[in-house]
Amino acid sequence: MPVPSPEQYKKIIANAKANNFALPAINVTSMITANAAIAAFAEAKADGIIQLSLGGAEFASGSGVKDAVIGAASVAEHVHRVTKDLPVYIALHTDHCQADKLHIVRGLLEESRKRVAAGQSVLFNGHMFDGSALPLEENMKLSVPLLRECRELGIVLEVEAGIVGGEEDGAAETDDNTKLYTSPEDMLYVADTLFPEEGDFMFAATFGNVHGIYKPGNVKLDPSILKNGQAAVREKYGEDKTFALVFHGGSGTPVEQIRETLQYGVIKMNVDTATQFAFTQPIVEHMCDNSELIRQADGDGSKKLYDPRSYLKKAEQAMKTRVLQAIEELCATGKTQFGSI
Numbered sequence: 001m002p003v004p005s006p007e008q009y010k011k012i013i014a015n016a017k018a019n020n021f022a023l024p025a026i027n028v029t030s031m032i033t034a035n036a037a038i039a040a041f042a043e044a045k046a047d048g049i050i051q052l053s054l055g056g057a058e059f060a061s062g063s064g065v066k067d068a069v070i071g072a073a074s075v076a077e078h079v080h081r082v083t084k085d086l087p088v089y090i091a092l093h094t095d096h097c098q099a100d101k102l103h104i105v106r107g108l109l110e111e112s113r114k115r116v117a118a119g120q121s122v123l124f125n126g127h128m129f130d131g132s133a134l135p136l137e138e139n140m141k142l143s144v145p146l147l148r149e150c151r152e153l154g155i156v157l158e159v160e161a162g163i164v165g166g167e168e169d170g171a172a173e174t175d176d177n178t179k180l181y182t183s184p185e186d187m188l189y190v191a192d193t194l195f196p197e198e199g200d201f202m203f204a205a206t207f208g209n210v211h212g213i214y215k216p217g218n219v220k221l222d223p224s225i226l227k228n229g230q231a232a233v234r235e236k237y238g239e240d241k242t243f244a245l246v247f248h249g250g251s252g253t254p255v256e257q258i259r260e261t262l263q264y265g266v267i268k269m270n271v272d273t274a275t276q277f278a279f280t281q282p283i284v285e286h287m288c289d290n291s292e293l294i295r296q297a298d299g300d301g302s303k304k305l306y307d308p309r310s311y312l313k314k315a316e317q318a319m320k321t322r323v324l325q326a327i328e329e330l331c332a333t334g335k336t337q338f339g340s341i
């Protein structure tokens with residue numbers, strides 16, 4: 001069952017943290033994009049994460065249903081099924097969920113609860129609560145009960161303080177550039193609030209990250225924010241008690257800078273924009289190269305050009321190649337824990 005159990009997932013995260021590499025978390029919106037990520041993880045012998053934003057989850061349920069819980073559960077069940085015999089672990093997460101949408105995460109926790117009661121493993125390994133638009137105190141007030149709920153099931157909660165710039169599927173945006181950098185004080189506040197709860201959590205601290213592609217000169221990525229924040233936490237809580245950090249909004253980041261963050265405890269990096277772009281390129285080519293034939297094809301025997309598989313296979317392949325690149329950039333190639341945990 002290469003969707004890891006809660007215990008296995010804990011070990012996968014601890015191993016990544018101890019060995020300074022990160023798990024690519026690939027955003028998907030369908031079976032096809034999930035399959036692209038799965039193929040890449042299997043080929044690279046890397047453990048990784050497949051995740052859905054709430055918008056992606058709603059999309060996955062189809063326009064006739066439009067239900068994020070059903071869409072997320074449906075893609076997750078697909079991943080549980082198709083990865084069953086693979087020699088790598090692929091964890092499942094959900095992405096940004098704001099306070100007013102927590103019923104979606106709670107609906108998915110309920111799905112996991114039902115599975116556990118039936119003797120199966122959890123449906124998702126992790127869920128994100130994005131309270132970054134709220135004052136930190138309020139953000140943490142909502143995070144604590146959620147962390148307790150997740151802890152009961154062995155599910156990891158991802159929290160965020162500071163705001164990731166840019167726009168992505170309803171994630172908070174800001175015009176105030178200071179909010180793009182989480183201060184060491186705020187990082188300590190998160191530690192002070194969540195460490196005593198003893199649930200497993202990941203922390204998306206912000207260091208100038210922007211969702212989507214960077215507009216050069218607009219904002220400066222500063223990984224030393226993470227270094228300083230972790231140092232403050234280490235000083236108070238000891239060597240072993242630092243955050244497992246999540247890197248959002250990293251598209252377009254030079255590989256040296258990505259790798260620098262791995263030294264500061266980044267164990268999960270979200271990848272969305274780059275794989276969306278990769279997926280769409282072959283479709284554009286296919287359509288442009290064959291546009292006349294496809295327009296006139298009805299009944300003339302050119303069925304293979306408009307059969308959606310003809311271009312979606314190319315798209316899946318291109319996305320897989322881009323995921324392989326992300327795995328390599330995060331130093332995760334060949335690092336699967338499969339067979340050893």
Ligand SMILES: [Zn+2]
Nearest residue numbers: 164171248249
């Ligand atoms: Zn994000």
